[in-house]
Amino acid sequence: MNDRFTLALTGQSLIKHDIRDIRTPAFQDVQSLLRQADLSFTNFEGTILGTHGGWPLKGSFFGCSDPAVLDALGAIGFQALSLSNNHAFDLGPSGVLSTLEEVEKRGFLHAGLGRNAREVSRARIATINQRRVALVAMDGGPGPDFMYAADADENRPERPGVNRLRLSQLLEVDDVAFEQIRAVRDKIGYTAIDLANDSQPDDPPRLDPQAEVAIARSVFKRSDRYGRGVRIDEVDMARNLAAIASAARDEALVIAYLHHHHWASDWYQLPEWVSGVAIRDFDAAEFERRKQQLLAITALVNAHYPSGRVECRLTDTYHNIGRRLRDDSRPGTLLFQAFDALAIEQKRIPMRGGTDGAVLSARGIPTPNFFTGAYNFHSRFEFLPVSAFEKSFEVAAMLCKLAAQDEALAHP
Structure with missing residues (x-):
């Protein structure tokens, strides 16, 4: 070659x-x-x-x-x-x-x-x-x-x-404007049926009722700024x-x-x-190599095209949870104890990063994830059985109880 x-x-x-x-x-x-x-x-x-x-x-x-x-x-x-x-x-x-x-x-x-x-x-x-x-x-x-x-x-x-990469446009507004838009929607009597009709031939968008309002084909999102964004x-x-x-x-x-x-x-x-751009890697050394490679590419482009300027800013948003749990196994131990106390069979499944647990772990709080019981994640067919939700709640409550009883956690 x-x-x-x-x-x-x-x-x-x-x-x-x-x-x-x-x-x-x-x-x-x-x-x-x-x-x-x-x-x-x-x-x-x-x-x-x-x-x-x-x-x-x-x-x-x-x-x-x-x-x-x-x-x-x-x-x-x-x-x-x-x-x-x-x-x-x-x-x-x-x-x-x-x-x-x-x-x-x-x-x-x-x-x-x-x-x-x-x-x-x-x-x-x-x-x-x-x-x-x-x-x-x-x-x-x-x-x-x-x-x-x-x-x-x-x-x-x-x-x-x-081939689709669905991008949904969001109009970001502050709290005051968001409440005004929601009030306008309600006062003119704009209903879910109206939204379904205006969305044809597509299905109406799926919304977060606390943070998003849709009128016709525009989706307004509650934010701390004014701007335009997309949901990927x-x-x-x-x-x-x-x-x-x-x-x-x-x-x-x-x-x-x-x-x-x-x-x-x-x-x-x-x-x-x-x-x-988001970069991921399960290996910490390889992850660092990827980041350095981006910085090297930036320097190479700037050197080759001196009339322009490319900037590269790197921000860590989360880390591999496993890395944190190796340093502090107490959260994992408590989770397994909670499962045993509730007679729930353990099924350990590797997960892709980006969860709340991964973000908290990056901030120094080891946080393993456990089930919610939902199915068909991130699709229009996602659902959560009530029985599974109740079991998930029982695990959370048991974790609180076990943590309160653990002297090592109470006085680290």
């Missing part, structure tokens, strides 16, 4: 006609750069009007392209395409099938579009100049639910579409991260692409939710 591998990455290619006859010097220079790279990538922001036909599903922002556009992209020098974006579904499922057919016919490495959710969730892998390269592409919308790929179930067939769907995030991790374990160079229209008010600036 070659020690060097050159990537050329561009933004969107929103083109509707053949551009191979353009002879301007600047365009020729771009083509030269793309052709010199081992792999050149772009987002094909469109849909192909091909053998499967289709119907326009948008107003003035509709767009579709002839298959010759793909020939133009190949001739310019592109070998890899993201197909996940807000125009990929402009002709509906028929356009999706035509786009896949024409892209595959030309041998592009592509991702982000598929015949169903299983297909669209997989990383696409190819060998380019002796280097295994994987591509994962996703779209964050906003877009209607029906543009995203879905598997068949007992009630409906599969749906060709886009954890199921979609886990699914896409699993595809990236699987390809990385296969020793592939992974290109991950996200298309979205949740912009900052100033289009030239990255929104806060994009510029923040």
Whole structure:
């Protein structure tokens, strides 16, 4: 395998006609750069009007392209395409099938579009100049639910579409404004049925009744500031991260692409939710190495592009709970004693970080997690049986009782 591998990455290619006859010097220079790279990538922001036909599903922002556009992209020098974006579904499922057919016919490495959710969730892998390269592409919308790929179930067939990373926009307001908005909603008689109707063809959003209010398609969130943010769907995030991790374990160079229209008010600036990245590792030394690698990359970019400035700020939000429990085993011992006292069978299951226990452990308070009894976490089908909730409460109460009786805890 070659020690060097050159990537050329561009933004969107929103083109509707053949551009191979353009002879301007600047365009020729771009083509030269793309052709010199081992792999050149772009987002094909469109849909192909091909053998499967289709119907326009948008107003003035509709767009579709002839298959010759793909020939133009190949001739310019592109070998890899993201197909996940807000125009990929402009002709509906028929356009999706035509786009896949024409892209595959030309041998592009592509991702982000598929015949169903299983297909669209997989990383696409190819060998380019002796280097295994994987591509994962996703779209964050906003877009209607029906543009995203879905598997068949007992009630409906599969749906060709886009790979989704669901991002829900939140309008953040302070307590006073939040209460005023909630009062307006109540005074005009805006009900849950109204919200369901206004959300069509999608289902209404799931809300925290104490912290969120929805009117029409706007969700207002109680906050300590005014601003705009997004809620990232954890199921979609886990699914896409699993595809990236699987390809990385296969020793592939992974290109991950996200298309979205949740912009900052100033289009030239990255929104806060994009510029923040979470890194995790179960091993403390490896976690530290990852952080130092980010700092090294920042220094390298700044040295290479002195006219600009990149800043990297690292903040630890939580630690591996196991690391804290090795230093202080008392919380774990108490938890097991509580289980024994209540005749509850122990099932020890490793968990991904990010829980309240992980955050508290990072602050020096070892806090193992125990069950709530819920099912289908972070999905629309999440539920908590009352019997399981009662058992969880009994464990919490028993922990308090045992801790009060433990002299070592009372006088550490």
